[in-house]
Amino acid sequence: MTVIYEKTRGLQNTPLHYCPGCGHGIVHKLIGESLDELGLLDTAVGICPVGCAVFAGSYFSCDCIEAAHGRAPAVATGVKRTHPDQCVFTYQGDGDLASIGTAEIVHAAMRGEKFTTIFINNAIYGMTGGQMAPTTLVGQKATTAPDGRDPATAGWPIRMAEMLSTLEGLVYAHRVCVVDIPHLNEAKKAIKRAFQLQMAGAGFTFVEVLSPCPTNWGMEPLEANRWLMEHMAAYYPLGVIKDMGGEPG
């Protein structure tokens, strides 16, 4: 008997608490698979956020630390500087990274800290019940924007990957999504490259994943994926935003 596919050993055998069709579980798997395939799993350290992924430390097989809201990049800075030979990554949502934690992520990128950030952008606050996030699209409805986001009062959504790419310390930024197998393959490639560049000491690496939140978008999972491609990918273009890494060696 040959195994064609089984759950990665990069994840523990804990049932995930995420809603049906949520992108978090898929990205967790890609991170677990990438760490395992690169031989980094046994020494990697993950820094977990506040938000829907607050329990990520119970899911990844590697060691994890839970950071205060938005402060994962500050914790990762300390861990990476004291353990420069180990793979260190933060896993953060948009409420965590693009709102309360904006200062930490900008300054970690500015300093060129040699860890990887996996940024889950679902354009809404998930865990707290669907409030407007900094990444919510113009016109997109949220509990705190019942008529849709109005730029006159709420401004425009932040393109984090592009914003951080203006900083010299960031060497790699790639925006991906996980709605189907070709996009999932691209996402895994991006995560692996980010980890490889980190281990080569290239600088700060950033992978933004556009991820569906069917529950708070008020959609069925398949409808949410279609909406993501039609609306989110139109505002947040997929692809490599910046790659100064060269060959990771």
Add this chain to the structure above:
Amino acid sequence: MAIHLFFDRDLCKGCQLCVSLCPRHILALDSAPNAKGYRPVCCTDESACVGCASCARICPDSVITITKD
């Protein structure tokens, strides 16, 4: 060569991402709910499976294991 699909029924949340990606259209939701109350995915014709693993790879909850013998 026979391909076998194993479903961890009680992990499934019935999101149907796997159903939508199956090129052979042999995945469907079971009529009986699982322990969580979701109708979990099942295979309607295992002999037609080509082992592409699209279903297993997209599954957010790692419900599906695929083997061949």
